[in-house]
Amino acid sequence: MRTKTIALVPGDGSGPEMMVWACMAAARAALKDDLHLEFETTPMGWAAYEKYGDTLPEESFRRAVEIGTIFFGGVGDPKFDNTIGKEKPAMKPEARCLLALRKEMGLLLNFRPMIYHKELAHLTNVKPETIPDEGIKQVWIRFLLKDSYFGNEDLMQYIPAEVCEKLGIKLKKNVTGEEEMVVDLAYYCRNSIEKYIRAAFAYAKDAGLPLISIDKANVMARYDFWRRIVTKIGKEEFPNVPLMHQYVDSANALLFTPAQLHGVIACGNEHGDILSDGAASALGSMGMMCSSAINPDTGAAMFESGAGTAPTLAGLNKANPIGRILTGAMMLRHLGAVNGAKAIEDAVKKALSMGYRTGDMCSDGPSKLAFPGYMDKVLGTKEMGELILSLL
Ligand code: IPM
Numbered sequence: 001m002r003t004k005t006i007a008l009v010p011g012d013g014s015g016p017e018m019m020v021w022a023c024m025a026a027a028r029a030a031l032k033d034d035l036h037l038e039f040e041t042t043p044m045g046w047a048a049y050e051k052y053g054d055t056l057p058e059e060s061f062r063r064a065v066e067i068g069t070i071f072f073g074g075v076g077d078p079k080f081d082n083t084i085g086k087e088k089p090a091m092k093p094e095a096r097c098l099l100a101l102r103k104e105m106g107l108l109l110n111f112r113p114m115i116y117h118k119e120l121a122h123l124t125n126v127k128p129e130t131i132p133d134e135g136i137k138q139v140w141i142r143f144l145l146k147d148s149y150f151g152n153e154d155l156m157q158y159i160p161a162e163v164c165e166k167l168g169i170k171l172k173k174n175v176t177g178e179e180e181m182v183v184d185l186a187y188y189c190r191n192s193i194e195k196y197i198r199a200a201f202a203y204a205k206d207a208g209l210p211l212i213s214i215d216k217a218n219v220m221a222r223y224d225f226w227r228r229i230v231t232k233i234g235k236e237e238f239p240n241v242p243l244m245h246q247y248v249d250s251a252n253a254l255l256f257t258p259a260q261l262h263g264v265i266a267c268g269n270e271h272g273d274i275l276s277d278g279a280a281s282a283l284g285s286m287g288m289m290c291s292s293a294i295n296p297d298t299g300a301a302m303f304e305s306g307a308g309t310a311p312t313l314a315g316l317n318k319a320n321p322i323g324r325i326l327t328g329a330m331m332l333r334h335l336g337a338v339n340g341a342k343a344i345e346d347a348v349k350k351a352l353s354m355g356y357r358t359g360d361m362c363s364d365g366p367s368k369l370a371f372p373g374y375m376d377k378v379l380g381t382k383e384m385g386e387l388i389l390s391l392l
């Protein structure tokens with residue numbers, strides 16, 4: 001049997017409650033592929049601050065990067081953001097931990113698959129009749145580096161200090177209170193977009209799916225650049241993969257007719273962040289989102305929460321653990337444990353088909369009338385975790 005060490009970040013809010021089940025499901029399912037998972041806790045987030053005085057303890061960061069496979073429960077909690085975070089903005093864990101790990105490990109590709117099954121159509125937030133019998137696959141692949149999320153230090157250094165002073169422009173890290181003007185400089189480099197889009201095309205080719213590229217090429221220079229690169233690579237290197245372009249605003253409208261977004265969906269960091277939350281909600285609930293971030297060259301990977309930490313549900317046994325559990329399946333597939341990954345996905349589907357839900361997925365609305373055989377059986381985090389484990 002192979003052993004693989006995983007850096008585990010239990011995280012903030014409801015993260016730890018959900019991760020318990022995600023880890024147990026992953027560990028148990030991995031045995032189907034003769035893989036033994038060993039979790040090494042690398043604390044981060046406000047939970048770590050309470051203990052170590054830092055949302056990103058140096059040792060946690062070092063070990064997590066060294067291990068190279070991270071199971072990340074999500075960080076951030078408004079309760080602390082509005083107290084300690086006000087005094088020490090640099091400690092806010094979303095940028096300090098998540099973005100730092102993505103940058104350090106070069107996690108270029110963010111996969112967020114949203115799969116519609118016809119038999120679970122009544123759980124979605126779209127009209128069930130818009131889902132074809134064969135289901136829908138939306139494989140969101142978000143470009144996870146650059147864009148405006150990584151601050152402005154690298155480009156701001158070229159703007160003379162007196163110009164910044166005059167315009168009231170501040171570096172993100174120097175912004176503390178009510179500032180006059182803040183600039184996030186977003187830029188795309190040809191080589192990183194090319195690498196990203198080749199990987200997205202290759203995925204689409206393997207999966208037999210079209211590639212849908214999202215941009216705002218009609219008004220924004222970096223998305224005009226993006227569209228030209230995508231078009232060229234599609235034509236020259238992947239002539240058999242159908243390619244469509246979609247402006248981000250119209251893509252947003254298409255979330256409600258999900259079959260029109262059947263394919264691999266390539267999008268920039270910011271667009272992908274926003275659209276994938278909407279896509280998960282259309283599919284049923286933010287709590288269903290699974291997410292992985294991969295460096296295609298080194299294989300370093302972080303299996304993320306995608307949907308945040310559900311801080312208002314912390315300690316209440318109410319958060320939906322399914323997204324985290326499915327993220328565990330993504331981790332297994334990445335580690336070559338394909339039987340285990342499939343077993344988790346099947347177990348989740350079975351639990352939902354049997355009518356079990358967490359509170360976020362229940363409805364008293366018309367879907368119940370359309371599917372009178374289904375009664376929501378509401379479970380807590382723990383009970384849903386146990387049920388999925390028992391179905392493995
Ligand atoms: C996500 C999250 C993060 C992001 C935040 C917490 C930095 O919203 O993974 O979607 O925007 O990338």
Ligand code: MN
Pocket residue numbers: 273274277306
């Ligand atoms: Mn997000």
